[in-house]
Amino acid sequence: MLETKNINFYYGSFHALKDISMVMEDHTVTAFIGPSGCGKSTFLRLFNRMNDLIADTRLEGGCLIDGQDIYQKSVDVTQLRKKVGMVFQKPNPFPKSIFENVAYGLRVDGVKDSAFIAQRVEESLKSAALWEEVKDKLKKSAFELSGGQQQRLCIARALAISPSIVLMDEPASALDPISTSKIEDLIHTLKTDYTIVIVTHNMQQAARISDKTGFFMLGELVEYNNTKKIFLNPDKEETQNYITGRFG
C-alpha cells in the first residue's frame, strides 16, 4: 500500500507539490492525469526516491510504503528501488544485449547463479509479452528492437528484480498506437501481481487501464477517485473541464 501524508515538495523556491495526501491500494492501477508541469511526474518519482538525484530539492510530509516512511535515514535507497520498479517516458535500454538488459538488476544485486538469471530473464520477458519476439536473439543489441519492443524490454527489466510496485512515467507517450495498445494490455495483466502507478497525458488511456485516477493541477491533487467516477461524474468543475478538453 502506498500512502502520502501532507506532501510538500520544492525545487529550490518553486513549490511543486502542495499538501498532497492519498492512498493507493495493492494490486490496483492508479493513473495520474493533468496538464504539463502539474507535478504528477514529480509525485510519481517520490516513491522510488528518484528526486534525490536532483540537486536543491526539499520534501516535507510523509511518504509511506506498507506503513514505513521511505524517507527515513535508516532506509537503504538501493533496496527501496529494488522493491519499486520504474519505467520511463522514453525507452532507455542499456547499450547491452537484450539478455543483459533484463539481467542487469539481478547482476547489480550480486546474483551469480546463471541458471536462475536465465530463468528470471525468460519469465520477465514473458510477463512483458516480449519473449516470443526476442527469444531467438537474446544476444543481440537491445538497440535492434523497435521503440515499442524497447519499452516492453524496459518493463521486463523492471520486473526481473521482482518489485511489488511498478511506477510508469508516461510509458507509451513515445510509441505508436499498436505498441501503445500492447503496453496497455500488458498493464492490465500485470495488475494481478503488481501495484501499478502510471502517469499519462492520454486521458482515454487512463480511462481504459486504471482503477483509480488522480487529477493534478498546479501542484495540487484536485480530485482523486474511482476512474469511472472521475470520467463520468467528477465532483470538481476543473476536472470536468479538463477531461472534456475545455483546457489543458
Add this chain to the structure above:
Amino acid sequence: MRKFFEKIIEFILTISGATTSIVILLIVVFLFKEGSGFFTHPEIENGYALCVNAGNPVNRLTPFQIKEIFDYEIEDWQAVGGNEAEIVPFRFDEIFSRYSDEELGEEYEFLPEKLGEVIRETPGIVAFLPMQYIPKDQPGVKMLPGENLHPADFFGGKEWLPTTTPAPQFGLLPLLLGTLWVAFFAILIALPLGLGVAIYLSELAGERMRNILKPTIELLAGIPSVIYGFFGLVVIVPFIQKTLNLPVGETAFAGSLILAIMALPTIITVAEDAMRNTPSTLREASLGLGANHWQTICRVVIPYSMSGISAAVILGIGRVVGETMAVLMVTGNAAVMPHSLFEPIRTIPATIAAELGEAPTGGAHYQALFLLGCILFLITMLVSISAEWISKKQAHKKGF
C-alpha cells in the same frame, strides 16, 4: 553598396580557405617529394667507390656490411659470401703513408696507378676511394657497382649513424621503436591516471570542484612543450637518476613521464566529455533498478562512453607520438634499439629536430630526415583517422 561589401568579404573568405588548403597540401607534397628522393642516393658517400682485388668473388656489400668491415667487426671475407681470407680495409689516406709525394707525382698523376698496385698485391683488400683516382682500367682491380639506398635497408636497418664513412647507416628501427616505446609507456602511465580524473570529474566531483579543476587541467594543455622539457630536465631527470641509481637520468622513462603529463589534459577532457554525455535516462534506469553509484559508473557510464574513451586514448597517443621538444630534452637521444625503460633512447621527431640543421641540403642524410617526417606524418594521420572513425561509431551508437 552593402551588397558589394558582402561580395568582397565573401571573396576574401573563399580565398583564405582555398589558400590554407593549398598550403597544407603543398607541405605534404613537399615532404613526400623530399622523402622519396632518399632512395635515389648511392649507398656509400657520394663521389666515392669501393674497389676489391679482381680475384675476389664478392660483387656486392650492403651498407651494414661495409660499416662492419671498416669498423673491424667483420674480418673475414667468408662472412660476406667470399672465400676464406682476411679482409684488409683500406682508406684513401693510407696511400700517403705508403708512397712519398715524389712517387705519387706533382699533380698526383701516378696516384691511380699506385692504388692499382696496392689492390693487385693485396688479395683481401677492400679500398674506399674517391671516384677521380679509381684505377679503373688496370688489371687486377674490380670496382664494386655502387647501388642506390635500398628500402629494405632503411625500413629494416637497426642502426642510425647518418654521418659514418664509408657507408652511413640509415636504419629506421631504433628511432621508430624509440618513438613507440616512449609513447607506449607514456600512455600506460597516463591512461589510468587520466581515466581516474575523468571519472572523478564527471561522476564524483561537486560543481564547485569541477569549476576549479577543469580550467586548470585545460591550462596544462596550453603550456609550451619546452617548459615541460625544462621541468623534466631539471626535476624529473635528476630525480630518476638518484632514486634508481642510474648512470644517467636522461632515459626513456623520463620521456614517458613527461609525455604522460602532456597527454593527460587531452585524455581527461575528451573522456570526461564522453562520460558526461551519457544520457541521464540511462543513469536513472540503472539507479532505478537498485544499482548504486559505483555500479552505475562501471556498468553503464563507462561502457556507454567506451568509444569516447578510446578516442581520448588515441588522441593522447597522437599528442605523444608527435611531441618533439620535451622528449628531445629528457630522453638522452641515443639512437639505439630500446631494451629497457632506463636507458637513453631517441624518437623520430627529436632526430629531425636535432639533425636537420647539420645535414647538407639535398644530401642523403637530409632526405632521410624528410623520410622520417613522412613516416611520422603517416603515424599521426593513422591515429587521427582511427579517432575519427571511433567517434563516428559512437555517433551511430547514440542514434536511438
